[in-house]
Amino acid sequence: MADTTFAERAETFLNDLMREHYQVGAGLKETLELAAIYERNADLFAEATVRERVAALRLDASKETRHLADFAVGSFVENAVKELSESIANAELKATVEWDDKQIPYKNIRPVLVREPEYRRRHDLQARQFAVMVKQNPLRVQRLNAQHDLARGLGFADYRAMIEQLRGWDLPKFHKQLNPLLSETEDIFERELGTRLSAARVPRQAADTSDVAYVLSAPEFDAIFPGERLVPVLAKTLERMGVSLDSTPGLTLDTGARPLKSPRAFCAPVRVPNEVYLVIKPIGGQDDYRALFHESGHAEHFSHVDAALPFAFRYLGDEAISETFAFLFEHLTQNPRWLVDVLRAPLREAEKYWRFALFHKLWFLRRYVAKLEYELHLHDEGPSGMETAYRDILGDALHITIPPERYLDDVDDGLYVAGYLRAWVFEMQLRDFMVEHFGEGWYESRDAGGFLQELWAVGLRDAVDEIAQTRIGAPGLDPKPLIEELLSG
Numbered sequence: 001m002a003d004t005t006f007a008e009r010a011e012t013f014l015n016d017l018m019r020e021h022y023q024v025g026a027g028l029k030e031t032l033e034l035a036a037i038y039e040r041n042a043d044l045f046a047e048a049t050v051r052e053r054v055a056a057l058r059l060d061a062s063k064e065t066r067h068l069a070d071f072a073v074g075s076f077v078e079n080a081v082k083e084l085s086e087s088i089a090n091a092e093l094k095a096t097v098e099w100d101d102k103q104i105p106y107k108n109i110r111p112v113l114v115r116e117p118e119y120r121r122r123h124d125l126q127a128r129q130f131a132v133m134v135k136q137n138p139l140r141v142q143r144l145n146a147q148h149d150l151a152r153g154l155g156f157a158d159y160r161a162m163i164e165q166l167r168g169w170d171l172p173k174f175h176k177q178l179n180p181l182l183s184e185t186e187d188i189f190e191r192e193l194g195t196r197l198s199a200a201r202v203p204r205q206a207a208d209t210s211d212v213a214y215v216l217s218a219p220e221f222d223a224i225f226p227g228e229r230l231v232p233v234l235a236k237t238l239e240r241m242g243v244s245l246d247s248t249p250g251l252t253l254d255t256g257a258r259p260l261k262s263p264r265a266f267c268a269p270v271r272v273p274n275e276v277y278l279v280i281k282p283i284g285g286q287d288d289y290r291a292l293f294h295e296s297g298h299a300e301h302f303s304h305v306d307a308a309l310p311f312a313f314r315y316l317g318d319e320a321i322s323e324t325f326a327f328l329f330e331h332l333t334q335n336p337r338w339l340v341d342v343l344r345a346p347l348r349e350a351e352k353y354w355r356f357a358l359f360h361k362l363w364f365l366r367r368y369v370a371k372l373e374y375e376l377h378l379h380d381e382g383p384s385g386m387e388t389a390y391r392d393i394l395g396d397a398l399h400i401t402i403p404p405e406r407y408l409d410d411v412d413d414g415l416y417v418a419g420y421l422r423a424w425v426f427e428m429q430l431r432d433f434m435v436e437h438f439g440e441g442w443y444e445s446r447d448a449g450g451f452l453q454e455l456w457a458v459g460l461r462d463a464v465d466e467i468a469q470t471r472i473g474a475p476g477l478d479p480k481p482l483i484e485e486l487l488s489g
């Protein structure tokens with residue numbers, strides 16, 4: 001397939017896929033019908049096509065060729081293991097567990113778990129959840145081994161080498177750079193964790209992941225975030241930045257009330273930049289605010305991409321850059337200054353929430369740094385016997401009992417864990433730059449909005465390491481500002 005034909009076909013495929021996800025998520029369509037879309041495009045996932053893209057990469061290492069090869073390989077591998085993915089998903093959709101003399105769906109355990117105030121009951125419910133999960137672990141082993149075989153079959157040294165080459169990453173180096181995040185936040189993490197577990201009446205020695213999930217749900221803060229103000233404060237914030245929702249031609253805010261609409265906000269970049277949806281069913285509470293602001297960062301980014309850029313830069317490339325804008329906007333909902341000025345929260349409450357949100361972030365970052373180390377072992381050594389490595393590596397970072405049963409369920413394809421970490425690191429570098437150049441209230445500055453629009457215009461073309469160098473004068477990705485933020489609570 002010629003380069004231009006491949007790019008055009010891939011773009012149409014993504015348009016169709018995104019439209020289907022948008023319509024189902026927005027409650028406009030009852031069932032997700034992906035099979036027909038994949039069948040129509042079967043030649044995009046054919047082995048001959050992917051081999052052609054990988055061969056092109058060997059001849060020309062330009063970003064455009066690399067992004068197209070990344071897309072071709074990713075879709076090829078996903079398509080090749082889709083029966084296994086479906087078997088795992090369907091088994092868990094059907095499964096139920098017994099709880100308080102009732103059968104509850106496996107998929108609904110989490111909301112029940114985070115509302116259960118008694119730790120022994122939480123542990124009991126979580127054990128029932130894992131009893132279902134482990135049944136699918138043999139399928140997960142098969143799926144991971146298949147992914148590893150496919151990578152070698154395409155001529156890469158192994159799965160990690162494949163991801164690193166397609167993304168332009170050096171993961172052991174990146175992991176080494178992140179080590180100080182664990183060592184330097186060790187004490188503050190233990191202190192915060194201990195205080196919060198004891199407030200939740202969990203004996204320190206008994207604590208496990210279900211107790212942290214309970215602590216992090218923190219319903220006491222939901223009153224700061226009223227449902228009816230969610231959309232108006234987002235609109236006001238964006239307007240002050242000079243990027244108001246209705247000034248962006250391609251962006252549609254979908255607030256329509258439909259029974260089947262997803263309760264969680266999402267962004268659907270159906271056609272970039274001319275047809276981007278930001279979908280919301282405003283409920284209120286900290287999670288809802290966090291989710292809508294996060295998704296609005298994605299939506300502003302995609303709807304401001306230069307339409308003249310090739311497909312490979314409008315849709316494909318370093319996903320960490322889109323996550324960076326999402327994190328930047330999400331962070332506003334934790335910024336005490338924004339909480340007081342825009343949301344009119346009492347200062348004391350705003351500061352209390354900020355401290356909580358910082359602990360929440362510290363938990364996630366320590367978890368992700370440990371997960372990166374674990375996933376490097378998993379992909380380099382294969383899944384056999386990895387339960388222990390998962391339990392020990394995450395346990396060391398998180399100071400609580402880690403369930404070995406999750407050693408495969410807790411892994412995203414394509415080492416995506418590194419993508420999130422890259423975004424968290426760069427977001428703090430970018431936020432520091434915004435504060436330095438546009439002030440603490442950067443989100444009220446049209447100049448700041450103008451600067452962001454320049455960054456948005458290049459789509460996913462440049463990796464965050466490169467943007468750090470070319471746009472904010474940093475030597476590259478640097479976790480130091482992030483570590484400082486985590487220590488500031």
Ligand SMILES: [Zn+2]
Pocket residue numbers: 294298322323326
């Ligand atoms: Zn995101």
